[in-house]
Amino acid sequence: MxxxxxxxxxxxxxxxxxxxxxxxxxxxxxxxxxxxxxxxxxxxxxxxxxxxxxxxxxxxxxxxxxxxxxxxxxxxxxxxxxxxxxxxxxxxxxxxxxxxxxxxxxxxxxxxxxxxxxxxxxxxxxxxxxxxxxxxxxxxxxxxxxxxxxxxxxxxxxxxxxxxxxxxxxxxxxxxxxxxxxxxxxxxxxxxxxxxxxxxxxxxxxxxxxxxxxxxxxxxxxxxxxxxxxxxxxxxxxxxxxxxxxxxxRGARVYAKLSGVGLSSDAYHITSPDPDGKGQVAAMRRALADAGVEGRDVVHINAHATSTKVGDLTETRSIRTVLGSETDHVRLSATKSMTGHLLGGAGALETLFAVKAVHERLAPPTINVAQPDPELQVPLVRDTPAQLPDGDIAAINNSFGFGGHNVALVVTNA
CATH class of the missing domain: 3.40.47.10 (Thiolase/Chalcone synthase)
Known part of the structure; x- marks a missing residue:
């Protein structure tokens, strides 16, 4: 290996x-x-x-x-x-x-x-x-x-x-x-x-x-x-x-590194996520460990965030469980607000967005959030892009699927 x-x-x-x-x-x-x-x-x-x-x-x-x-x-x-x-x-x-x-x-x-x-x-x-x-x-x-x-x-x-x-x-x-x-x-x-x-x-x-x-x-x-x-x-x-x-x-132009992969499965329900988010937490922790990245390095997350009552908040609770107080400096984007949900194509498109976000140091916005849910636990990028910091940074892309599939990918700057 x-x-x-x-x-x-x-x-x-x-x-x-x-x-x-x-x-x-x-x-x-x-x-x-x-x-x-x-x-x-x-x-x-x-x-x-x-x-x-x-x-x-x-x-x-x-x-x-x-x-x-x-x-x-x-x-x-x-x-x-x-x-x-x-x-x-x-x-x-x-x-x-x-x-x-x-x-x-x-x-x-x-x-x-x-x-x-x-x-x-x-x-x-x-x-x-x-x-x-x-x-x-x-x-x-x-x-x-x-x-x-x-x-x-x-x-x-x-x-x-x-x-x-x-x-x-x-x-x-x-x-x-x-x-x-x-x-x-x-x-x-x-x-x-x-x-x-x-x-x-x-x-x-x-x-x-x-x-x-x-x-x-x-x-x-x-x-x-x-x-x-x-x-x-x-x-x-x-x-x-x-x-x-x-x-x-070959002197190729490089957008970013794909530094970490985390996989897990809920074994909970055929369509609903585990309400405790244990599988999501495991996937993110494994991805960060695989990348050798600390929570303080994560500045951006492209969330799975489909716009459902239960799923959206389960994910944000999982993020805070993983990152703790470091969550407060993360910029969260929910790009399905613009693209809709591409199902099997969603995770690839949102990884592309995470790569571009790290490369250009811009987190894309989340639209249509007139009244943020009071239980939202992660700072949300709303309506206009948010600047990401200089230096070494990391982003996470989360993708979750029916059947309890959880995938987290860590993107870092080249």
């Missing part, structure tokens, strides 16, 4: 509800823009779905990808390819032996559009009309398979599935691939394309979505006393990770 190998970020890519690339997404987040909008469809009337809005993708893949690729990829793979190609170019298209190149791209749900469209075709038109590419399109590893084919990644192509923690866990696995010597470069991230009437109806049935149809842009409001649920989103974010040695040898 070569666990001492430093892992750095050299490329960023994204397609999100805010914009069609990473720099524009980051700029929109700093400006406090919302990607939530009323959907242009008849689903609410046709299926009696009580929610009429979502954080839909800003730039349609048809504007970026050629038609043959569109036809053979589920939207989840389309988003991943757009983000991966941008990240690869942003990293300077590194020259690397395919056997030293890995890919880890996760999705929490996979090709739901392909699955349900295929079922509709079977029912309405018969088995002979089902597309022969249906299975390669619907499988959850389809996005990473296409990414690995794109760049010739032969060190391993992996797709970890841990619900809303999937994207962050993919990045954690990418870090491990470099640390243990399997790869010098890893393309990793998360993607999701679930804005379809069935998943929306299912989330409505579980009473987890906001019902603010009259105010989509103001619906995702983490930590506000009037929060009433999350806003479903879609998109992808991909990072290019490299060993510090490999990046230095």
């Amino acid at each position: 070569t666990a001492s190998r430093d892992v750095v970020v050299t490329g960023l890519g994204a397609t999100t509800p805010l914009a069609g690339d990473a720099p524009s997404t980051w700029a929109a987040a700093l400006a406090g823009q919302s990607g939530a909008r009323t959907m242009d469809n008849d689903w609410s009337e046709k299926y009696e779905i009580p929610v009429t809005f979502a954080a839909t993708i800003k730039v349609d893949p048809s504007e970026v990808l050629p038609r043959p690729e569109i036809k053979r990829m589920d939207p989840s793979a389309q988003y991943a390819m757009i983000a991966a190609r941008e990240a690869w170019q942003d990293a300077g298209a590194p020259e690397v032996d395919g056997e030293r190149l890995g890919a880890v791209v996760s999705s929490g749900i996979g090709g739901i559009w392909t699955t349900l469209d295929g079922w509709d075709v079977l029912r309405e038109r018969g088995a002979r009309r089902v597309l022969p590419m249906t299975v390669p399109m619907l499988m959850p590893n389809s996005p990473v398979a296409y990414v690995s084919l794109e760049f010739g990644a032969q060190a391993g192509a992996h797709s970890l599935v841990s619900a809303c923690a999937s994207g962050a866990e993919a990045i954690g696995y990418g870090i491990d691939m470099i640390r243990n010597g399997r790869a010098d470069v890893v393309v990793c991230g998360g993607t999701e394309a679930t804005i379809h009437p069935m998943p929306i109806a299912a989330f409505c049935a579980s009473r987890t979505l906001s019902l603010r149809n009259d105010d989509p842009a103001g619906a995702s409001r983490p930590y506000d006393v009037d929060r009433d649920g999350f806003v479903i989103g879609e998109g992808a974010a991909v990072l290019v990770l490299e060993s510090a040695e490999h990046a230095a040898a």
Whole structure:
């Protein structure tokens, strides 16, 4: 094992509800823009779905990808390819032996559009009309398979599935691939394309979505006393990770280091977090220990913060348990207030935000918090970005998923 190998970020890519690339997404987040909008469809009337809005993708893949690729990829793979190609170019298209190149791209749900469209075709038109590419399109590893084919990644192509923690866990696995010597470069991230009437109806049935149809842009409001649920989103974010040695040898621009990974599982409930936050605490403590970072070094946290009554405050209590009085100098951001919840893509996008925050020393804002919950225990960045201090700093990105999955990643300055 070569666990001492430093892992750095050299490329960023994204397609999100805010914009069609990473720099524009980051700029929109700093400006406090919302990607939530009323959907242009008849689903609410046709299926009696009580929610009429979502954080839909800003730039349609048809504007970026050629038609043959569109036809053979589920939207989840389309988003991943757009983000991966941008990240690869942003990293300077590194020259690397395919056997030293890995890919880890996760999705929490996979090709739901392909699955349900295929079922509709079977029912309405018969088995002979089902597309022969249906299975390669619907499988959850389809996005990473296409990414690995794109760049010739032969060190391993992996797709970890841990619900809303999937994207962050993919990045954690990418870090491990470099640390243990399997790869010098890893393309990793998360993607999701679930804005379809069935998943929306299912989330409505579980009473987890906001019902603010009259105010989509103001619906995702983490930590506000009037929060009433999350806003479903879609998109992808991909990072290019490299060993510090490999990046230095080719003179690559480095955004930040990914210094710590912490994983845990609640073993408590299939959807609800442990109210004591023990798993979240364990994940953060493990990530900090892995990074060799003290609580006093943590100046920023990008919270999981989905805008649910229970989840938001459980996380902030966990943060204070981990950091104690050092919590008072942390700047907390809840970027789902702008992007909505990208499910399996959320952890990757929010890691990208944490990397940019450390690199530019700016914590993005949380919008829509008119009345902060009096039980909020961490200083919240509201409405406008907050400056982060000079010197050596660290940030944490938290991602938690149905099933009790907890992932914390520590980002430090390069």
